[in-house]
Amino acid sequence: MVSKRIVLHFPHRLGDQPIVYKLAKEYNLEFNILKAYITPQEEGLMVMELRGSEDQYNRGIVYLESCGVKIQPLSQDVIRNESKCTDCGVCVTICPTGALAVDLKSRKVHFYDDKCIACEACVKICPPRAMEVNF
C-alpha cells in the first residue's frame, strides 16, 4: 500500500469532468480531499491524500497525467524559509497535524513536511512570516 499527499493542478478545460471519481472507480484508490478550489481563471487546484496498492496508485497517476493534470508532491508546496524563521514556536499550537513542533532539548522548531496538509493556518500567524506557500 502507498499513501501520498499530492497537489493536483487542473487546466480549465477539465473543469466539467469527473476525474477524481475515476480514481476511485477505475483504480480503486481511496482519496481524502484536504483542499480544493477553482481560481477566477477556472484553473482547479486540489490537495489530496491518495491511498491504494502501489501498482494502482502508479496507474492512477498516469491516468491523471494523461488527462492533463499537473501533479506535485505536497512537500514542495509548503516550505519554511529558514532564513526568516526565528524558532520562536508560536506556530506549534496552531498547526493541526503536529507538522510544526518544538524539539524539547534544542528548543528549535521542526517542520515535518510529510505531516503538513497545506491548511496554511501557520502562514499568517508566523510573526516573521517564514512559512511560504507556492501553489
Place this chain on the structure above:
Amino acid sequence: MKTIKEINEKIKKGQAVVVTAEEIIDIVEKKGAKQAAHEVDVVTTGTFGPMCSSGAYFNIGHSRPRIKFGGGSCKLNDVPAYCGFAAVDVYLGASVMPDDDPHNKVYPGEFKYGGAHVIQELVAGKDIRLEAHAYGTDCYPRKKLDTLINIRDLNEAVLFNIRNAYQNYNVAVNLSDRTIYTYMGMVKPNLGNANYCSAGQLSPLLNDPYYKTIGIGTRIFLGGGIGYVAWQGTQHNPGIRRSANGVPSVPGGTLAVIGDLKQMRPQWLVGTSMLGYGVTLIVGIGVPIPLLDEEITRSVAVRDEEIFTQVVDYSLDYPQMVSNSLGEVSYAQLKSGTITVRGRQVPTGNLSSYSKAREIAQELKSWISRGDFFLAEPVAALPGADSGYTFKPLKERPTGEVR
C-alpha cells in the same frame, strides 16, 4: 567579593571565566553558590522576542539647498517617521505603518510592512526611499525631497528602544468563544492555546531580580552590536509581587536601551507582523551579569521551575483592564508544551525564541572571553523594589475640569 574593575582586568588578560545563565545552573548545583562565585566571573543572559516600544533615530545629512523636516512630514519606504525636531533628524517607531495600510478593516489585518521592517532593511544595508515635505524658510528654502538613503551614508543611525526586556510577562489565553488576535499572537477560543513570551531562566532581568548589577550605563549586546542601558524602560514596575527568591511573578522591571544601529545585524532585529494586531520588532538583547558576590550568584542560578507567571484572559480581562489571574504557572510547565488552566490541558506556544536567546548568551560569552567586550559599571541604579516607583493606570478626567 569581586569588583567589576577586577573582572575587566581578567577579561583583558583573557582569564575571565564566562558562562551562560543556563550553564551556571549546574555549576551552582554541583559546587554551591560560594564556590561558583569564586570560580565564575560573568554570566551572560539573552532574550529574543517582539518588543513594540522600539525605534531608531537618524540624521540624514543636509541636502543642497537645505530642507527642514521639522514641522513638515517625512516617510521612509512609505512609512511615516516622526520629524518634529530640527532640520534632518528623524525618529522611526517600530510599530508605525504606511498611511494606506488597511489595518484591521479587513479583519484580521496582515500588517505586512512597517517601521520595524524598515529598520531591519536599513540594518541589512538596503537602500530606503526617503520622501519629505516641508513648508520652507529663508534658511531652509527647499520644500520637497525624494531620494534613496543608505545606512552607511547616514551621520547617525541609533537604535533607541524605550521599553524592552520585560522582567517576566503574562501567559495569554482566551475564555471567549471566538478566536482573538493579539500582540500575544492568535489565541484560540475556549482555552484552545496559551501563548507566553519570555526566555525564562535566560532572560536578563529574571537573573538579576533586584537590579543589583544591571543599571543605567550597563553595556549590553543589542541587536548584534554593542548597546547600553539608557534608563529604566517605560512602565518599569519594580514594586510588584515577588516569589521567595525575589523573582517577580507578574510583569516587573523594564529597560530602555540604546546603541549604534550601524554595528547591528538584521538577524537580531527582525521586522515582524502580528496578525490582527500590528507591526513590531523582534529585538535580540544580552546582558552580562558580573558575579560580584554569593547572592548575585544564587540569583543567576534561577531555573525555569522557580520562575512563575500569571495566566491572563485576553478576551475580556486584559482589554477591560480587569486585574485577574486564572492561575500561576512556571516556565518549566510552559516549556513542557501544556499547562493546566481551569482543569483543562492547554497547549503552549512561545513568542520569544529560546534557542535564539541561547545563541545570544553564547555570542556575548564569546565576545567577553575573547576580550572584545568589557563590563561597564552602572552610573546609577534602576528604581528598585522599595523605591515606591510604580506603573499607574490612566486616570481619565472630564475636559471641562481644567485647572
